[in-house]
Amino acid sequence: MGKTASAEELAELDVFLEQFPNYKKTYQVTNALKGNDPEPAEVKPEDINGNLEEIWNRIKSSNENTVNEVKVRPMFRWQWVAAAVLIFIAAGALFYKKTAQQDSLTAENILHEIHVPYGKTQKLKLPDGTQVTLNAGSTFSYPEAFEKNTRDVSLTGEGFFEVTKNAKKPFLVHTARLVVKVLGTVFNVKAFNNDKTVETTLLKGKVQVELKNNPEKKIILLPNEKLIVINNREPKSIKPKEGKIEYQVTELPDVKPDEVKETAWVDNRILFTNEMFEDVAAQIERKYNVQVVFEDQALRSEQISGLLDKETLKEALGIIELTTPFKFRVDGQTVYLSKKEK
Template identity: 30%
Template sequence: MNLLSLYHFFAGKASDKQKEAIKRWAESSPDNYETLCREKKIFDAGILLVDKKELSQKENAPLLYKLINYTVKIAAVVLLVVVSVTIYKYQELVKKSEVLQTILVPAGQRINIILPDSTFVCLNSNTKFSYPSVFATNNRKVKLDGEAYFEVSANKNKPFYVHTSKGEIKVLGTHFNLEAYSNADVFKTSLFEGKVRVRVKGNNIYLKPDQMVCYHKNGKIHLETIHDYDQYRWREGLICIKSAKFKDIMKTFTKYFGDSIVVQNKEVEHYKYTGKFRQSRGVINALRLLQKDAPFTIEQDEDKQIIYIK
């Protein structure tokens, strides 16, 4: 409903047809009724700005004086409306920025989303990601437990923060990969474009493109140059392994496929492998490929929830 129509109604200047239209609009939804009540309070507050006694004493004043007085009155009401609406919108923005939406990505799946500021995010398997429906006025904050690739929309006035259980990332506009599973031993941030600040255990580390910082559970932090980009091809559905031990490969399979794998064959624990696996083909297919080079058998429980390597 047009605000001018409402104020015309409040001032007693509306026709019967206009009154009926406003009545139907107000009764059509609780939000409309709330708006009507709120604007009525604003209108009444504006009317109180004018001293009615003073106006009555000047009924015989020249027409120009009455016109100026009326104009001042309307200007005061309009000013109050503008201020009130601005405050109301700001409060609504604050409320929305505090309410987080959460996405849970199941094992074996990936999800792409676009945030309210046009930032692109690709979420990996077993990831929990939280973000507001509307960002605050001075920053953009999200939460991550898992792995995600970000293409952050540039905005020098609103830095972008990613909070995790192990550290915090701050950027203005950049492309980077963040691996921050709360139950993992390693926290990794890899930068492809732009600049990021990684804050972990009181340390601030600034990355340049093609650099990666790793924070280990034992407290060690090391910075290195990225030479192998295959590790980030999870966004394409590829699991890329490079000279990894068998037990570490099983951890990776659990992360991507979600299956519980129990290694009973101790002879294969130190076996190393380099190769690529298509996630969509499933864990059994991946294990079959490993069987070509390592001597082990595959068994599953009756519910096919646990895989035994024998």
């Protein structure tokens, strides 16, 4: 149990603070740390360390010049008062600094993780005001607050971003294959682990893309450009074949904003033009929360075109069936596709 200072000792402390006014402000900080002073003055630990050495020198000098025994005792007690005050102040200031650092680290380290199930999409607003729409089957994480010099988020799946401008804090989207760096813009990132490619589509502004396996290579995208990166799903021990094209930048067709197929999913639509059936099937799985099974593997490479909007699953498959020779059957949450007999 701690000892409570007597009235005599508190009186000596007041005399001490009057003799050394430089420490009066510092002492006020300790009261603030205990909740006694609503408006503390700012005191840095390094200032306390310097003041500690100064006060001991002054006390030592006073003792060396003292001859009378009667005067030695009060000064001896002042040493203890000075030591107690400074130790308490130093500990309090360091505790205050540590607590402030912990509060800052806590905000940055608390991560929100969003899992979007098949059959749904989700919209959210980030701490900086950035708007994000997540596609079905996506996982997205972001911190409680953007305290660092960059605004870092992580994505597995597909997201449509409308980033709030902040030139001092670039916005970084981390995926398994690449990192997209922006200051403020509108773009789409498609990075599902099982897809053959990872795509970044820019609608407004400017972005810089860095490949994880080649960080020195900076790819700059301009509006209406799309970066397509081969999603190497082979084991890391197997190196890609030499000469194989790793990525390419293409220009989007000159169409109306609501006819851009890369972002049609934001409005819960699937727009496809001469795409492989297996790629469209992956979109159907996410939109309708089903599993598509190709009983005839040749159907995977069939090229199909169309637009699926508010149709039910069977209506959507019926639309594709009009132009593609296949038949289907639905068993619960599984769709079986087979070749139609001539």
